[in-house]
Amino acid sequence: MEPREKLSLGSIIIKKGREFGADLVGIASRDETENSPSSRLAPELPRIKVGLGDGKKDAGIETWPGMAKSIVVIGLSHPQEKPEMDWWSGKGSPPGNREMIKIVNALKAFLGENFPEVETFHPPYHVENGGIFLKDAALAAGIGTIGINNLLVTPQFGPRIRLRSLILDIQLPSTGPMNFDPCSGCKAYCLENCPRNAFSEIIYSPEETGLERLPGRKGNYSRLKCNEEMERALEESGNGQKTICKFCRRCEFDCPVGQDL
Numbered sequence: 001m002e003p004r005e006k007l008s009l010g011s012i013i014i015k016k017g018r019e020f021g022a023d024l025v026g027i028a029s030r031d032e033t034e035n036s037p038s039s040r041l042a043p044e045l046p047r048i049k050v051g052l053g054d055g056k057k058d059a060g061i062e063t064w065p066g067m068a069k070s071i072v073v074i075g076l077s078h079p080q081e082k083p084e085m086d087w088w089s090g091k092g093s094p095p096g097n098r099e100m101i102k103i104v105n106a107l108k109a110f111l112g113e114n115f116p117e118v119e120t121f122h123p124p125y126h127v128e129n130g131g132i133f134l135k136d137a138a139l140a141a142g143i144g145t146i147g148i149n150n151l152l153v154t155p156q157f158g159p160r161i162r163l164r165s166l167i168l169d170i171q172l173p174s175t176g177p178m179n180f181d182p183c184s185g186c187k188a189y190c191l192e193n194c195p196r197n198a199f200s201e202i203i204y205s206p207e208e209t210g211l212e213r214l215p216g217r218k219g220n221y222s223r224l225k226c227n228e229e230m231e232r233a234l235e236e237s238g239n240g241q242k243t244i245c246k247f248c249r250r251c252e253f254d255c256p257v258g259q260d261l
């Protein structure tokens with residue numbers, strides 16, 4: 001495909017993604033996403049002993065399909081007044097995830113019909129099941145930045161956003177990253193009410209990890225402590241088998257970015 005056609009296809013994908021229901025759509029290259037801090041950190045986790053298991057299931061190491069060259073990242077706003085979007089009930093996917101699956105499948109079908117020369121792959125959500133690090137892909141695609149709360153923070157919806165992706169076998173122009181850093185100079189409202197104090201101590205250092213960008217920026221995000229809160233929510237709801245499981249999200253709700261005054 002000629003460069004001119006690639007630019008046009010990128011724009012068509014973004015327009016169609018929105019038309020199918022996405023709130024935000026961006027495109028990142030595989031190289032940018034594959035070299036992201038999360039991808040590079042995952043294999044190191046057992047060595048630096050942050051207690052995330054054997055580095056396979058818990059830490060998650062990406063397995064990219066050979067055809068992958070670009071990633072279309074789909075963002076769906078998850079406002080506080082629609083908590084049910086990520087409520088798990090039994091083994092089925094939560095409603096928000098189902099909505100995103102529909103959007104990505106519609107985009108995949110559209111590309112199959114109109115651009116049959118472009119091969120597409122809809123990866124699973126979890127990295128340990130063959131997914132990719134979506135926050136890093138979204139950063140590279142210019143959808144937002146990674147905030148002090150270790151979440152993707154978007155100008156439009158703050159950290160209240162959910163992500164999914166579609167992989168393409170064609171290198172399209174990237175739509176990011178964006179020059180946006182609301183956390184610089186912010187009082188970090190997002191960290192004030194964490195019920196597990198998941199940001200209370202430094203766990204990762206640049207020397208040990210070889211990375212400048214660390215979880216929670218300073219290396220103070222403890223996924224283990226946050227997981228404890230998730231486990232509590234699961235236990236409270238009968239392990240998610242029969243009743244609805246409601247997650248915490250304080251670090252999302254307390255961020256003023258994307259909120260009405």
Ligand code: SF4
Pocket residue numbers: 147148149153159182183184186187188189190191254255256257
């Ligand atoms: S509350 Fe402030 S520091 Fe926290 S994510 Fe939002 S902008 Fe960043």
Ligand code: SF4
Pocket residue numbers: 193194195196197198225226227229248249250251252
């Ligand atoms: S989801 Fe809750 S427990 Fe986890 S880091 Fe955010 S505020 Fe803390």
